[in-house]
Amino acid sequence: MNNRYIKALRWWIKTGPISAASSEFRKSTHCAVLGIALALAASVCWADEGPKVTAEVRTSQVLTQGWKFVQDDSLTDAAALASTGQNWQDVSLPHTWNAQDAASTKATVPYKRGLGWYRLEFDTPAAGVRKWLEFGAASIVADVWLNGQKLGQHQGAFTAFRFDVTDKLAASGKNVLLVKVDNRAAKTGNEPTAIAPLGGDFNMSGGLYRDVKLVETAAPVHFDLGDMGGPGVYATTAAVTDSHATLNVRAKLKSDSTQDGDYLIRVSVLDASGRLARSVQKTVTLKAGSNVEVAQDVAVDHAHLWQGVDDPYQYRLVAELVKSDGTTIDKVVQDFGIRQMRFDPNEGFFLNGKHVPLHGVDLHQDALGKGWAISTHDIDESLGLIREMGANSVRLAHYPHSPYTLARASQLGLVVWAELPLVNQTSIPACGGPVTDAFKANAKQQLQEEIRQQYNRAAVAMWSIGNESTQGCIGSTTPSDNITPLLKELQTLAKAEDSSRVTTYADWAQDVPYNHQFASTGGITDIWGINRYYLWYYGSSAAEFGAHLDALHAKYPNQPIGISEYGAGSAVTHHSDNPLGGRPESFNTGQPVVYQPEEYASYVHEQIYGTIASRKYIWGSFAWSMFDFGSGIRNEGDVRGVNTKGLVTYDRKTKKDAFYFYKANWSSEPVTYITGRRYTNRAYATVDVKVYSNADSVRLALNGTTIGTLTQDQCTMKVCVFRNVKLSPGANRLTASGNHGGRIVNDLVDWSLNTRDVRIAAGQYTTGLTSSTGALFGSDNFFVGGTADWLVSKSITDQRYGVFDRTPVNGTVDPQLFSNVRRGTFSYDIPLDNGTYSVTLGFLEPGKATAVGGRVFSVDANGVTVLPDLDVLAAAGAYRTVITRTFPVTVASGRLKLDFKPSVGEAVVSNIAITKN
Numbered sequence: 001m002n003n004r005y006i007k008a009l010r011w012w013i014k015t016g017p018i019s020a021a022s023s024e025f026r027k028s029t030h031c032a033v034l035g036i037a038l039a040l041a042a043s044v045c046w047a048d049e050g051p052k053v054t055a056e057v058r059t060s061q062v063l064t065q066g067w068k069f070v071q072d073d074s075l076t077d078a079a080a081l082a083s084t085g086q087n088w089q090d091v092s093l094p095h096t097w098n099a100q101d102a103a104s105t106k107a108t109v110p111y112k113r114g115l116g117w118y119r120l121e122f123d124t125p126a127a128g129v130r131k132w133l134e135f136g137a138a139s140i141v142a143d144v145w146l147n148g149q150k151l152g153q154h155q156g157a158f159t160a161f162r163f164d165v166t167d168k169l170a171a172s173g174k175n176v177l178l179v180k181v182d183n184r185a186a187k188t189g190n191e192p193t194a195i196a197p198l199g200g201d202f203n204m205s206g207g208l209y210r211d212v213k214l215v216e217t218a219a220p221v222h223f224d225l226g227d228m229g230g231p232g233v234y235a236t237t238a239a240v241t242d243s244h245a246t247l248n249v250r251a252k253l254k255s256d257s258t259q260d261g262d263y264l265i266r267v268s269v270l271d272a273s274g275r276l277a278r279s280v281q282k283t284v285t286l287k288a289g290s291n292v293e294v295a296q297d298v299a300v301d302h303a304h305l306w307q308g309v310d311d312p313y314q315y316r317l318v319a320e321l322v323k324s325d326g327t328t329i330d331k332v333v334q335d336f337g338i339r340q341m342r343f344d345p346n347e348g349f350f351l352n353g354k355h356v357p358l359h360g361v362d363l364h365q366d367a368l369g370k371g372w373a374i375s376t377h378d379i380d381e382s383l384g385l386i387r388e389m390g391a392n393s394v395r396l397a398h399y400p401h402s403p404y405t406l407a408r409a410s411q412l413g414l415v416v417w418a419e420l421p422l423v424n425q426t427s428i429p430a431c432g433g434p435v436t437d438a439f440k441a442n443a444k445q446q447l448q449e450e451i452r453q454q455y456n457r458a459a460v461a462m463w464s465i466g467n468e469s470t471q472g473c474i475g476s477t478t479p480s481d482n483i484t485p486l487l488k489e490l491q492t493l494a495k496a497e498d499s500s501r502v503t504t505y506a507d508w509a510q511d512v513p514y515n516h517q518f519a520s521t522g523g524i525t526d527i528w529g530i531n532r533y534y535l536w537y538y539g540s541s542a543a544e545f546g547a548h549l550d551a552l553h554a555k556y557p558n559q560p561i562g563i564s565e566y567g568a569g570s571a572v573t574h575h576s577d578n579p580l581g582g583r584p585e586s587f588n589t590g591q592p593v594v595y596q597p598e599e600y601a602s603y604v605h606e607q608i609y610g611t612i613a614s615r616k617y618i619w620g621s622f623a624w625s626m627f628d629f630g631s632g633i634r635n636e637g638d639v640r641g642v643n644t645k646g647l648v649t650y651d652r653k654t655k656k657d658a659f660y661f662y663k664a665n666w667s668s669e670p671v672t673y674i675t676g677r678r679y680t681n682r683a684y685a686t687v688d689v690k691v692y693s694n695a696d697s698v699r700l701a702l703n704g705t706t707i708g709t710l711t712q713d714q715c716t717m718k719v720c721v722f723r724n725v726k727l728s729p730g731a732n733r734l735t736a737s738g739n740h741g742g743r744i745v746n747d748l749v750d751w752s753l754n755t756r757d758v759r760i761a762a763g764q765y766t767t768g769l770t771s772s773t774g775a776l777f778g779s780d781n782f783f784v785g786g787t788a789d790w791l792v793s794k795s796i797t798d799q800r801y802g803v804f805d806r807t808p809v810n811g812t813v814d815p816q817l818f819s820n821v822r823r824g825t826f827s828y829d830i831p832l833d834n835g836t837y838s839v840t841l842g843f844l845e846p847g848k849a850t851a852v853g854g855r856v857f858s859v860d861a862n863g864v865t866v867l868p869d870l871d872v873l874a875a876a877g878a879y880r881t882v883i884t885r886t887f888p889v890t891v892a893s894g895r896l897k898l899d900f901k902p903s904v905g906e907a908v909v910s911n912i913a914i915t916k917n
């Protein structure tokens with residue numbers, strides 16, 4: 001090493017540089033060992049710690065304030081250019097015109113898509129030689145003019161782009177920057193916004209929602225600012241051994257000079273305390289106007305590896321461009337984590353050789369009242385909550401997120417799935433439409449921009465080339481595959497751009513039984529992600545999901561499989577007494593309220609995550625979604641224009657119960673958390689109390705009296721259930737005390753019980769329905785067998801494959817108590833105090849096709865037939881017409897058993913009211 005160094009140094013000083021001469025320095029290098037070099041040049045004599053890294057060379061200003069804005073779909077380019085912006089609104093960046101379009105009283109469904117105009121006057125910067133305008137992002141398509149001259153157009157809502165404005169700035173005085181931003185949904189394939197994403201269950205906020213900057217380089221020769229928004233310096237971990245790690249660092253240089261020149265490219269690696277770990281340099285000759293790429297290997301002794309959330313150690317890479325007189329004329333600084341990642345189809349994910357199951361969540365980039373125009377504080381808050389829950393990975397859905405997000409994820413140690421916004425469809429029309437050349441070229445451009453811009457981030461483990469882009473043919477039975485060739489091209493391109501990382505893809509529904517997906521996306525990318533919504537949009541058990549996973553693994557034995565999405569909607573004001581007592585309302589149903597109880601979502605997460613966690617071959621999973629997010633196609637739960645599948649509400653204020661399920665499983669912090677805390681006015685006296693806890697044992701007390709203690713081995717996946725807890729009339733304070741290795745963590749909830757009756761809304765999981773007489777009904781509960789069903793098809797699956805039937809319910813003033821049924825052969829086993837009761841059952845005939853005599857059943861109460869041979873249709877005289885039957889019962893054993901026993905067809909019941917005499 002020293003010989004090489006001395007030779008290079010001598011050459012550099014005496015004869016000037018030649019291309020590709022290189023030298024290196026490490027922490028231990030002393031001037032003394034340089035021998036003859038000492039006398040030659042103080043300027044290149046390294047101090048004990050190696051070369052001093054120079055001060056900033058570039059200058060830059062963030063153009064935040066002073067913008068004028070108007071949202072106007074009819075304004076022409078000419079009129080906008082002629083305008084002084086006088087009547088336009090004053091705004092600062094980041095900005096979007098869709099800030100209020102979700103979850104607020106102003107929420108619009110769908111949200112506003114159109115044209116936004118931004119105008120800024122600014123002074124020509126005095127500093128610098130080459131001057132660039134840099135846009136962090138402009139959604140979706142931006143046309144940019146400076147001083148009336150068109151700089152160009154950028155298509156793509158998420159990636160940064162730059163214009164060299166050196167020759168376009170005013171020599172003195174003001175400059176006028178005008179930006180037209182277009183977030184219209186394209187109706188044909190020929191429009192500028194007919195680019196990825198063409199669809200998606202999220203709002204595409206329009207505007208300049210990231211920073212705009214002026215950047216000035218100190219010299220006409222610089223690291224290439226024209227490299228698709230990238231930093232111009234690109235590093236990978238090439239190898240790691242016990243003694244050292246080898247980094248490969250490519251520097252792209254651009255000469256805007258009129259003269260050829262010789263330069264030195266120095267790459268220094270500083271440790272986290274700022275001390276030099278190693279420095280290498282190479283000389284290069286740059287012809288006037290040329291681009292050159294120079295690669296160098298840097299060996300870092302005993303490298304401190306980036307070990308995810310356990311140890312997110314980062315070095316700092318400093319790339320300097322040095323003139324022959326020793327002046328540093330450009331400099332790029334990048335944080336860099338030295339790490340190796342590996343995915344195995346049977347064993348999962350390995351980080352630096354250590355098996356690390358990826359516990360992840362999906363994340364969109366919006367916030368309440370801001371849309372996409374979020375601040376670094378918002379990002380810190382979101383990532384902080386993700387870490388608080390114990391997740392070690394995040395899927396940045398469905399598009400490139402901000403540089404700050406990637407930087408913070410790297411600092412926090414989160415392993416990132418980064419994604420190209422190729423979402424839902426690839427053509428207009430979605431099914432069978434042609435993938436235009438322009439669409440394809442743009443998808444490639446967005447992929448290259450994303451990869452180059454995020455290349456150096458330690459966190460990024462994989463490049464996803466798309467999400468559910470086979471979805472275009474929902475409902476169609478005509479085979480059509482306009483996606484496979486495109487995916488294959490994107491796969492090749494991603495590997496060409498970055499062979500150090502794996503590619504992935506989020507599949508929609510391959511091999512899901514009812515699905516019409518004509519293209520198979522398995523086997524295309526290096527690893528695979530599957531989005532599956534068992535127990536929500538389809539599927540009736542977690543076991544079905546497990547079998548599906550195993551079948552996919554068997555079909556693609558060499559492709560590591562992860563779960564890129566699963567989840568369920570939930571509203572923190574909607575509750576259920578028994579998550580099995582109804583069917584999910586998964587999407588807009590046309591009903592005034594799309595009921596999405598928090599308890600059902602928790603059940604889905606427990607079931608589905610349990611199925612995932614028990615499979616070693618799954619490399620990781622991402623719960624959809626960490627937060628509720630803006631989606632103008634939705635109207636569900638208790639909020640408008642929002643997808644409700646978040647583990648935390650859109651405002652980040654309420655952690656839903658399921659958040660604590662994951663926290664108990666993933667975090668090392670003590671968690672003892674009673675679920676159902678927001679369901680306070682309870683419908684039933686007898687309840688199962690569920691506690692999420694990672695304690696050694698949990699004790700539950702009711703109004704100060706211990707109910708019982710469960711040890712961790714009596715809990716499944718940190719779910720500890722105290723069964724048949726009997727609430728008292730009035731106030732009930734439940735306290736769970738977790739013993740975490742001797743440390744006691746208490747949680748308490750206050751519930752009240754204001755009824756002595758048991759009233760069950762059969763077949764539904766809406767709790768808290770009240771009849772016209774004020775009687776409170778709980779959701780379906782205490783049932784054994786049968787199927788919950790509703791009269792109006794509600795789920796997305798039903799919308800797709802079923803028929804809506806909106807025939808009104810007759811013969812009642814309480815139609816909501818008759819909107820669902822339990823059907824089949826079933827019983828209710830209801831805990832009751834001993835005594836005498838009056839029982840009223842409510843019925844109607846739900847089946848349009850049922851004829852008189854087509855459904856006959858009897859009802860037994862505690863083994864005695866109370867309703868023999870009931871034919872609801874015959875008794876009611878018409879379809880969907882209510883009848884009720886009342887009978888007395890005596891309870892002597894603490895329970896009432898009602899058996900519904902069909903002799904023809906299935907038994908049905910709509911509601912059950914049991915009142916104490």
Ligand code: GCB
Pocket residue numbers: 200201202398467468531565624643645
């Ligand atoms: C998906 C999509 C995602 C949706 C999600 C949902 O499969 O990838 O964009 O938001 O389902 O909530 O339905």
